[in-house]
Structures are given as C-alpha cells and as structure tokens.
Amino acid sequence: MYIKSIRRITNDACHNAFTGACFFNGSLYITYRQGAAHADPTGKIIVLRSDDEGKHFENVATFRQTSDSRDPHLYTDGRKLFVVGFEAGTQRKSFTSYTEDGRNWSQWTHLRGTDGFIMWRPQFYQGMYYCAAYGEFERNKNSVVAWFESNDGINWERRYDIHKGKEIPTECFLDFKNDGTAVMLMRCDDKNKKPYLCMSKPPYRKWEKTRLNIPILGPCLWLVKGEIWISGRWFVNPDIAHIGVFRIENKKPVLRLVLPSGPDFDCSYMAVAKDPENPVRFWFSYYSGHTASDDPEINQFSHPDIYLVEAIFGSDKTGFIIDWQVSDVQKISLDQIKIPVSDNIKWKKISAYTEKDIKKGIATLSTLGFVDAGNIIKGKDGVIFFKTQIDLGPSETIRMYLGYDGPVVVWFNNKKVFSGPGTNPAIADQTSVVVKPEHGTNTITIALETNNGKAEGIFCRIVKEEKTL
Numbered sequence: 001m002y003i004k005s006i007r008r009i010t011n012d013a014c015h016n017a018f019t020g021a022c023f024f025n026g027s028l029y030i031t032y033r034q035g036a037a038h039a040d041p042t043g044k045i046i047v048l049r050s051d052d053e054g055k056h057f058e059n060v061a062t063f064r065q066t067s068d069s070r071d072p073h074l075y076t077d078g079r080k081l082f083v084v085g086f087e088a089g090t091q092r093k094s095f096t097s098y099t100e101d102g103r104n105w106s107q108w109t110h111l112r113g114t115d116g117f118i119m120w121r122p123q124f125y126q127g128m129y130y131c132a133a134y135g136e137f138e139r140n141k142n143s144v145v146a147w148f149e150s151n152d153g154i155n156w157e158r159r160y161d162i163h164k165g166k167e168i169p170t171e172c173f174l175d176f177k178n179d180g181t182a183v184m185l186m187r188c189d190d191k192n193k194k195p196y197l198c199m200s201k202p203p204y205r206k207w208e209k210t211r212l213n214i215p216i217l218g219p220c221l222w223l224v225k226g227e228i229w230i231s232g233r234w235f236v237n238p239d240i241a242h243i244g245v246f247r248i249e250n251k252k253p254v255l256r257l258v259l260p261s262g263p264d265f266d267c268s269y270m271a272v273a274k275d276p277e278n279p280v281r282f283w284f285s286y287y288s289g290h291t292a293s294d295d296p297e298i299n300q301f302s303h304p305d306i307y308l309v310e311a312i313f314g315s316d317k318t319g320f321i322i323d324w325q326v327s328d329v330q331k332i333s334l335d336q337i338k339i340p341v342s343d344n345i346k347w348k349k350i351s352a353y354t355e356k357d358i359k360k361g362i363a364t365l366s367t368l369g370f371v372d373a374g375n376i377i378k379g380k381d382g383v384i385f386f387k388t389q390i391d392l393g394p395s396e397t398i399r400m401y402l403g404y405d406g407p408v409v410v411w412f413n414n415k416k417v418f419s420g421p422g423t424n425p426a427i428a429d430q431t432s433v434v435v436k437p438e439h440g441t442n443t444i445t446i447a448l449e450t451n452n453g454k455a456e457g458i459f460c461r462i463v464k465e466e467k468t469l
Helices: 355-360
Strands: 002-008 015-024 027-035 044-050 058-063 069-076 081-087 093-099 123-125 128-138 142-150 156-164 169-176 182-188 196-200 208-211 216-224 227-237 240-249 252-259 268-274 281-288 305-312 323-326 348-351 370-372 383-392 398-404 408-412 415-420 431-435 440-449 457-464
Touching (some): 015 081, 027 069, 027 081, 027 268, 044 069, 058 081, 058 093, 069 123, 069 268, 128 156, 128 182, 142 169, 156 169, 156 196, 169 216, 182 216, 216 268, 216 281, 240 268, 348 370, 398 408, 398 440, 408 431, 440 457
Parallel strands (some): 015 069, 015 268
Antiparallel strands (some): 002 305, 027 044, 081 093, 123 128, 128 142, 142 156, 182 196, 216 227, 227 240, 268 281, 323 348, 383 440, 398 431, 398 457, 408 415, 408 440
16 A cells, blocks of 8 residues: 555644545545534534545535534445435434535435434445444444445335444445445444454345454445455554554454554544546545644644545556566667667566565565666666566456656557656656557557656556446
C-alpha cells in the first residue's frame, strides 16, 4: 500500500466526522456529519463534490431532519448516487436522498420498512440493494444485525437476522467479490471490541463468521483484486486509539499501516471510493483530531476534521511489468527518434523492484514496481530506452499505467501511444493510456529523456479493462 497524498478537507472549527465516499459520473463525492460536538442536536449531513480527484471540493448538498443527522454513507447503482444517514432521536429513523446528475437531489426521504434499524452503509450489487442494518440496540446489553433487501433503495424488507447476542453487534461494512460472495466486517460493542469478519455466498442466507483478534470500532472493509483489507478505530491500549489498516491473511488481520490520527478515541469511520478506471487506486476519507485548527482557541481533539487519502495498492500481482531490457544513454533527443529503437543498440537485462526487494531493504512501498536505471544514467544527458514483451490473452482493450521522471515517448507494438513531460520523482500510475493488444506477444518500448541526468527510471503496469455497474 503506497500513500500518494493525505489532505485535510475541512477546517471550520466544527466537529466533523463519520464519512462516506463514492465515485459517480467521473466525480469524487465525500459526505460527513458536521455538528457542534460528537453527539449534538445540531448535527447535519454535508455532501462535497470534486471534479479534480480530491484537490478541490464544493458543497453540493446538506441534509437534516429534526434531530442529530449523522453517519452518512454514499453508494451508487450506476444511474443514481444515494446518500444514506439516520436521525439520532428516540426513534432512530434512517433516511436517504439521491441524485442523477450530482447536483440536484431528491427530498430527504424515510427508508420504508426499516423502523427501529439503522441502515448502515447499504450497497448495490447486480440489480439489488443490500444492507446489514442494526437495531433493537440497548447500550452495553444487546442488539441485532439483520439482512435487508430492496428493489429500489427506498422500500426495504427485513429478510432474516445475521447475528445477535452478548457481543452486541452493530455497524457493518459490506462489499462483494467478483464471484458474488458478500464480505462484511461487523462491529461488536462488548468489552473486547473485537469485530467479526463475515462471508456469505448468494442468496446470502448462511454466513461464515470469524472473530478477529484486534479491538477496532468504526469498521471499514474493501477488496483489492480479491484481497480483503480492513480498517477502523484501533485501540492500541484502552486509552489510545489510532486508525489501523490491516490486510486479512489466512483469516487473520496483519497490520500494514497506521494513518495520522489519535491519540484520542474520536477518529476513524473510514470510507472507500475505488477509482473507476484503476482497480488498485483508492480514495479513503476519515476523521481525526490530530491536527490543530487554525484558530488557537479551538480544542483540536473535540473538533476533528475530515481527511482524504489517495493510495495505490502495489504488489507483483497488480500488473507491474518486472522484466525489461534497457539501453545505455544515447546522445540524442526525443524529437530525433523516428522509430522506437534502432538496430545498433546493445541491451542488458533490468528488473523492477518487487516485494522481495522491500524485504531485503533495497526498496520501499513507494518504489515497488520501479525500473531503476539510475546506475546507467549516472548524470548523463540524452535518451535511454526500455523495452519488454508481454503475452496477453484476447481482450478488447487494456490500460497501461505509467510513471516517469523525465520526458517520455511510449510505443505499444511499434505504435506511438503517449508522449509527455516528467519531473522527479517518478510516481506510479501518474498517467494511463488505453491500448488495444494483440492476442499473444505484445511489445512495449519507452524512450526516457534523462532530464539533464536527473532521471532515474519508469513505472509501467498493465491492467485489463474491467466493466463497472
């Protein structure tokens, strides 16, 4: 997991918390609850929209009924973007609104058939709306998580109970694998605070439940090419909490990252937005009080803010091309190149950094997949060539992701598909190009201008185009 950026997107002296995230029609949406305190009748739900991948946001919607409106979630069925939240009064009713264009929203509407339950992060999958909601909640006593289904996202039916008992199950974060398997992280509010990892195959009537060995609240779960990742308010000890990010390995959580957060408990509630064009690029929203407000009179720990993380999940399995051939530096410029490679170039083997190199201490997560030619360039001015061949099965299109720290020209099967400038350092997935491969062997050639000797190398990754909703 490589963190490309962490941005604070609120700074208004409010208590900003409990986030949701989703891509819709090419724009990134973030929602959160804004109030005067963690639990306060002033709470309202804010929806932000970014058309430049999280660099700038505008407020496109605000929702509130008659009491504390909170814990919003965003999800889409491909045609509509839904925001869901609940009113934290005595009846605890869940509400929703939707938009078809990202700007004009329907009324804040009560979710029918859900009274007494909090509809926690519904999802749409293959024509149906699903939700593992919790209700019959008595603090420190009991609760029940029930499975709901809907044909329209407004009218819901309680189908059966998934779990109830002394563990006090509550908030669930749900996702679906490509084969239809439902995967879910279920919060438990007993003294152990250890969640359940739950899995079920269609029609989602029987669940396999594994209690994890870490205390976390505010559960979040996402899938990266079949791998299960989770996060939440991870209690390092009873008095200190941070946002831990874990990968599930053999049904056990393995800590991979701790995001800037804590040390107070008021943090987490991460949400996930998967890049619609890149299966290993994600945006995560969360809240924390680790950064002080611009107003020195504001207590930062009682006035947390919303943060946005952009992350790449890199491993040898994600399509980075490992094996290359590389030339010496040629004393030419890019505009002098008429064909990809001349016949008199001598080639030598070179490999991209892999996870084995990280374990050896000669690479980091940020350089995973990097083809490092720094020892060849050594400050020389000119152009260096990289080439490789890859075997591909029948496919309409593939997407080639590139990173580079100098001007480049890229050819796919001797056809020029990209050219552009570059600056240090090279960043994985900086640029993407859609190409149509041949069934069988395909050739990639990259000419990198050494940027007055400052360049060091390239990233290149191939991903088959995936269909979305």
